[in-house]
Amino acid sequence: MRPLFHPTTDQITVEGILHALSDPVRAAIFAEIAGASCPMTCSAFLTIKDRDIPKSTLSQHFKALRDAGLIHSERSGVEMRNTSRCADVDKRFPGLLPAVLAAHARQRVMPKRR
Amino acid sequence: MRPLFHPTTDQITVEGILHALSDPVRAAIFAEIAGASCPMTCSAFLTIKDRDIPKSTLSQHFKALRDAGLIHSERSGVEMRNTSRCADVDKRFPGLLPAVLAAHARQRVMPKRR
DNA sequence: TCAATAGTTCGTATATCCGGGACTATGGGA
DNA sequence: TCCCATAGTCCCGGATATACGAACTATTGA
Numbered sequence: 001m002r003p004l005f006h007p008t009t010d011q012i013t014v015e016g017i018l019h020a021l022s023d024p025v026r027a028a029i030f031a032e033i034a035g036a037s038c039p040m041t042c043s044a045f046l047t048i049k050d051r052d053i054p055k056s057t058l059s060q061h062f063k064a065l066r067d068a069g070l071i072h073s074e075r076s077g078v079e080m081r082n083t084s085r086c087a088d089v090d091k092r093f094p095g096l097l098p099a100v101l102a103a104h105a106r107q108r109v110m111p112k113r114r
Numbered sequence: 115m116r117p118l119f120h121p122t123t124d125q126i127t128v129e130g131i132l133h134a135l136s137d138p139v140r141a142a143i144f145a146e147i148a149g150a151s152c153p154m155t156c157s158a159f160l161t162i163k164d165r166d167i168p169k170s171t172l173s174q175h176f177k178a179l180r181d182a183g184l185i186h187s188e189r190s191g192v193e194m195r196n197t198s199r200c201a202d203v204d205k206r207f208p209g210l211l212p213a214v215l216a217a218h219a220r221q222r223v224m225p226k227r228r
Numbered sequence: 229t230c231a232a233t234a235g236t237t238c239g240t241a242t243a244t245c246c247g248g249g250a251c252t253a254t255g256g257g258a
Numbered sequence: 259t260c261c262c263a264t265a266g267t268c269c270c271g272g273a274t275a276t277a278c279g280a281a282c283t284a285t286t287g288a
Contacts, residue, residue: 001251001252001253001266001267001268002267002268008227010224010226010227011226011227012226013221013226014136014141014214014217014218014221015136015137015138015141017217018132018133018135018136018214019132019133019136021132022129022132022133022136023129024129027128027129041265041266042265042266043264043265043266053247054246054247054248055247055265055266055267056246056247056248056249056266056267056268056269057245057246057247058266059265059266059267059268060245060246060247060267062266063267075253075254075265075266077253077254077255077265078253078254078255078263078264078265078266079254079264079265079266080265080266092220093216093217093220093221094216095213095216095217096213096214096216096217098213099209099210099212099213099214100128100132100210100213100214102207102208102209102210103128103131103207103209103210104128106206106207107127107128107207110124112124112125112126112127113122113124113125115235115236115237115282115283115284116236116237155234155235156234156235157233157234157235167278168277168278168279169234169235169236169278170235170236170237170238170277170278170279170280171276171277171278172235173234173235173236173237174236174276174277174278176235177236189234189235189284189285191234191284191285191286192232192233192234192235192284192285192286193233193234193235193285194234194235
């Protein structure tokens with residue numbers, strides 16, 4: 001099992017952030033982690049947005065968030081403690097995250113007309 | 115040739131916007147269109163960011179921006195007039211576009227360390 | 229009518245994404 | 259110490275998306 005990769009603050013890219021957050025499941029996961037007051041495990045998201053996510057898929061989503069620099073993950077015993085890297089991202093791209101999170105929140109309130 | 119599709123303002127989604135702008139070429143195209151004072155043609159971007167884009171690829175990029183609701187395109191004679199839909203997007207997701215464009219601009223100034 | 233220009237569409241090669249199943253790592257009993 | 263359960267990761271096949279060359283369409287001008 002290879003060690004977890006985390007980009008440094010100045011290796012974070014806008015493309016990476018936007019790509020990671022352009023997936024609704026990842027965006028939901030990140031929003032929860034960012035809003036939580038303590039680290040969250042991966043398996044806390046096996047069901048999210050009223051649907052089940054296979055754990056292999058979930059693992060890939062976490063890797064995507066990690067690679068983008070959005071979260072920090074560290075093993076703690078048998079599980080993983082995931083925390084957001086909002087501060088790092090905000091240092092590199094001030095205001096980006098709040099705007100994206102606000103947009104996602106707004107969409108949840110006002111879904112697109114069908 | 116099928117007619118051009120443009121989503122209505124409330125059909126615009128965050129995922130769509132973020133996905134469209136997570137590609138550096140599309141982000142650059144959109145930034146220029148958004149900053150221009152008059153409509154721009156597609157072929158104005160056959161070279162961008164010091165590289166040549168095949169026109170079939172370029173056409174797909176424009177379609178992606180259009181489908182996301184980021185630009186409006188209309189035929190004018192033999193060419194296409196592309197304008198940004200910043201106002202529409204901003205009505206649906208206030209503050210999102212300025213934040214993303216600012217982040218892209220910042221990255222241009224402070225590229226990631228290599 | 230013909231040629232030139234601007235974009236689109238199609239076909240194919242390539243890359244990325246999804247998810248099932250096997251695997252690894254850690255911790256808690258008996 | 260030896261299992262077993264739990265939390266995640268890795269691998270691989272199928273599905274989906276993306277890139278780009280080549281052929282096509284539409285419009286204008288000569």
